[in-house]
Amino acid sequence: MPEGEGRTENxxxxxxxxERLDVYLARHLSLSRSRAAALIEEGCVTVDGRTPRKxxxxxxxxxxTVAIPSPQPATATAExxxxxxxxxxxxxxxxxxxxxxxxxxxxxxxxGTLVNALLHAVSDLSGIGGVxxxxxxxxxxxxxxxxxxxxxxxxxxxxxxxxxKHRQIRRRYVTMTWGHLPQQSLTVDAPIGRHPKDRKRxxxxxxxxxxxxxxxxxxxxxxxxLLEVRLETGRTHQIRVHLAHIGHPVVGDRVYGAGWERGMxxxxxxxxLELASRIPxxxxxxxxxxxxxxxxxxEVRCRAPLAHDLIPALEWARSHAAS
Numbered sequence: 001m002p003e004g005e006g007r008t009e010n011x012x013x014x015x016x017x018x019e020r021l022d023v024y025l026a027r028h029l030s031l032s033r034s035r036a037a038a039l040i041e042e043g044c045v046t047v048d049g050r051t052p053r054k055x056x057x058x059x060x061x062x063x064x065t066v067a068i069p070s071p072q073p074a075t076a077t078a079e080x081x082x083x084x085x086x087x088x089x090x091x092x093x094x095x096x097x098x099x100x101x102x103x104x105x106x107x108x109x110x111x112g113t114l115v116n117a118l119l120h121a122v123s124d125l126s127g128i129g130g131v132x133x134x135x136x137x138x139x140x141x142x143x144x145x146x147x148x149x150x151x152x153x154x155x156x157x158x159x160x161x162x163x164x165k166h167r168q169i170r171r172r173y174v175t176m177t178w179g180h181l182p183q184q185s186l187t188v189d190a191p192i193g194r195h196p197k198d199r200k201r202x203x204x205x206x207x208x209x210x211x212x213x214x215x216x217x218x219x220x221x222x223x224x225x226l227l228e229v230r231l232e233t234g235r236t237h238q239i240r241v242h243l244a245h246i247g248h249p250v251v252g253d254r255v256y257g258a259g260w261e262r263g264m265x266x267x268x269x270x271x272x273l274e275l276a277s278r279i280p281x282x283x284x285x286x287x288x289x290x291x292x293x294x295x296x297x298x299e300v301r302c303r304a305p306l307a308h309d310l311i312p313a314l315e316w317a318r319s320h321a322a323s
Contacts (some may be wrong), residue, residue, distance in 0.1 A: 009113040011064040022054040023045070025066060030155035039066060051112070071198065077104045081117035086147065086302045089157040091093035091295050093122065096304040099145040099281055100237075103136055118150060137161060137233055145307040146173070146286025151294070159294035164234065170290040174282035174306065176314070177243055178260050178272065180225055181217055188213045188242040194233040199257060202237045203225040204245045211235040213242045221321040223261075223268030224251055224275060226314070239284060251313075278313040283308060 011028055025036040025045070039045055040054040045065045047056065056065070084096035097103070102113045117136040135151030137160045138322065149169075151157035152226035163169050193208030195201040212232035219226040225248075229239055240256045243249055249257025290301045306314065 002121065007068050007284055009068065010067070011062065013058045015058070016060055018057050020054065021052055021056045021058055021064075023044070024058045025064070026158075027065065030158065031069075031086060032154060032158050032161075032237050035154060035241050037040055039068065044068065076113070076115050076119060077111065079111060079116040080120050081112065083117050083121050084304075085121070085269075086304060091293070092152070093152065094289060094300075094302045095148050095150060096155050097140055097145060097286075099143050099307060099309060102142050103148070107215075113291035120293050122152065123131070135160075138164060140286060141194065141237065141240075141251055141282075141284075143281045143303075144284045144286065145291040145310075147302055147304050148172075148286070149289060149291065154218040156294040159289065163292055163294075166319070167232060168292055170288070171234075171286060172288040173231070173239060173277075173286050175227050175229055175243070175283060176223055176226055176279075176317070177241060177248040177312075178251055178264075179248045180220060181215060181227070182249060184217045186215045186246075186314045188215065189244060189306045190239060190242060190245060192241055202235070202241050209235055210231075211226070211238050211242065213239060215243075218320075219318070221317050223264060223272040224317060226317075242283065251275065251283045253282040253284075274320075275313060275317055278316055283310055283313065 001148045008031055013024070015271060022033055022037040022040060024287070025031060025039070026033045029036070036056045040052060043051060045052060046065045047062050063211045069192070077274040082258050085093055085100070086096050087094040095118075097114060104115055105111070105113050113136060122134060133153070135157035136159065137151055140146060140148050149160060151160055189210070189212050190204045191206065191208030192202050192211040193205040195203040196205065200263075210233060214230040214232065218228050235241075237256070238254055240250050244253070244256035249260050251257070261276045285307050286304070287306065288301070288303050290299060292298070293300050
């Protein structure tokens with residue numbers, strides 16, 4: 001039966017090492033562990049004809065039957081929104097997300113999101129977590145443009161999520177920042193969590209989750225620089241928070257770097273004000289994504305050119321580098 005339709009799987013346990021039932025099913029059926037556990041709790045699994053618990057340990061010779069229901073329709077509405085798809089096959093796709101587009105529907109943004117667009121553009125979704133939906137493997141901020149990885153199948157979602165967890169996926173960004181780094185290459189290793197006073201913002205906090213960002217200067221001008229950024233972890237707003245933390249916020253960042261250019265003194269003050277007037281939003285673009293394919297294991301490399309709305313500011317900075 002084609003993947004994505006309701007189906008029944010029959011398994012016979014051959015392993016002798018102790019293993020929980022939900023772990024065993026996730027491994028043999030290419031499901032997430034949470035999905036396997038949900039199938040057990042919903043009564044879709046029998047072991048030797050009886051209803052098991054997800055924590056039961058499988059035994060050699062046991063016969064397991066799993067009735068996997070057809071995926072349910074997604075709650076989001078498919079919308080004919082144009083997408084720049086940079087790579088696609090039966091397991092996944094890579095989309096060049098435009099600025100201003102929210103990834104997931106949420107209160108205040110129930111339509112016009114990347115998920116709404118994907119539901120219309122992708123015809124071979126097979127169901128993730130029992131729902132016909134695209135598997136968003138990682139996210140980008142609304143006003144950050146660039147590449148985002150999307151799984152079509154539960155197997156691809158699980159494998160790509162594991163690859164992210166084990167830092168096997170390389171993400172490179174280009175950003176413009178205020179001031180000058182003290183050296184050409186710099187690593188920021190500082191924990192990130194919710195801001196203690198503003199829950200809508202993130203901050204470097206002692207009890208936050210570890211976050212590592214690697215920076216390299218590409219171009220340097222009078223009062224700003226163009227950086228290449230490589231993420232080793234994927235915390236919310238990580239690049240923007242780390243750059244603000246070290247005193248070099250992203251140009252155009254209205255949350256973590258608002259008004260920074262007005263505080264500059266000396267010859268760079270007027271230059272910075274002029275650059276800021278040419279920036280329509282935060283200058284941050286995800287330009288390269290390299291990952292192991294979840295089915296073949298072969299390396300996939302995708303790139304997206306700098307978003308059009310950022311090019312005029314970059315060209316101005318280059319033509320007035322020392323003015």
